[in-house]
Amino acid sequence: MWRPDPRCGKWRPPPPIWGVVLFFAAASLFAHDFWIEPTTFRPEVGSTVGLALRVGQGFRGDPVPRMNEKIVKFVLVSPSGAETQIEGIAGRDPAGRARIGTPGYVVAGYRSSPSSLELPADKFEAYLKEEGLESVIEERARKGDSQKASKEIYSRCAKAVLDAGGGGTTGFDTALGFRLELIPDTGPKKLTSAGGALKVRLLYEGKPLAGALVFALNRDEPEKRLSARTDGAGRVRFDLPRAGVWLVKAVHMVPAPAESGAEWESLWASLTFEVP
Template sequence: MGNITARAPGSLVVAMRTNSASTELPGDEFNQYLEEEGLNNVLALREKFGLMDAPGREIFSRCAKSIILVDEQSQGYDQQMDLPLELVPRTDPLHASTQVPLDLQLLFHGQPLAGALVKAQLKADPVVELTARSNAQGMVSFDLMEPGLWLFNAVHMEPSGDDSADWESLWSSLTIDLTDQFDQAN
């Protein structure tokens, strides 16, 4: 836990990447995880090579980012943080509302990533979850129906070059509190 003090109005973009960790799941659990995260390409490869029952050995790291709007200003909200997998808002969060969709771009090593499942989750009771697949430009658009703390995330997985794992994945997340913006827009 830490404290952050903003020095100027605008968007304070905070990002971090974790060290790699490893996990191994039984084949059926790994396949279910792949389905839940929309990693159809990995599932297809496992099926093609007869590996559906094989355990899933994975190395993963997280690329987390939060945007904090300071003094009701948003300049800098679209700043890229050079994370290997990164969600970048393309709609000014100050303009997000029930009438204006929030557009995000998913980047893999700075380039648009097509075909990835991106989830939007409102931290509420009950939790609200929306999903979209990124287009050729890595873009997704969400019609956010309620204000609050929104978490957006995506997972990208590729075969691993490490002998200790079959797969390497990056988990990207972006959080933005859109409570005040919705109140002002409506």
């Protein structure tokens, strides 16, 4: 049963933020992907791993320093399900560090508070088309808003799967209760060096999200991105052609809460992992 983090629920006006966040918002159209990039996806037990946040496009990203006022949730979940807060120093990159205590799959998760952005009509429509948000395009057309600028609030729901000590068998599919969440049904070690069939679920508020466009990119060949839409059970399958570090991502957009002052709210989910 879905149990949302109590701090992740309704939109709240964000507090005053640093200049770097203003860059983060301004860059969101053409550099909008957001993900967790650990120093290694296969850390040794007893080691400390850096957990960097990245924003960019085509799996090429700029550092996002730790901004405590933007963090709703930043945790590491052990193979047994124990949750540890990821600590870090404000303004530093990587945004967090965590000690790996036990072997097996561990999941890092980051949930941001909302930021806001206003775009002119042409850029907003192009962004909607790029992310496969045709239903929003149609709704704007129905309301006669296609030629109008749009104000949006957006937040990030990023996860990374790490195989500590090479002993991972379970735990890769840990759910963190994010409003939009990608959950792999296939562990990275089940995918061979020549790639393999990756199955992923996309949940919105704990329920399968059908018809959403999902992308998969390999860090070494990001231009050869894969895409597919989720089925009625919120599932999508990718036949990965190669090993290496992968980014899976999806966006979902809904009408924004009235108190936000925006027309739309978008949620950005990402999942990073390494195929050995």
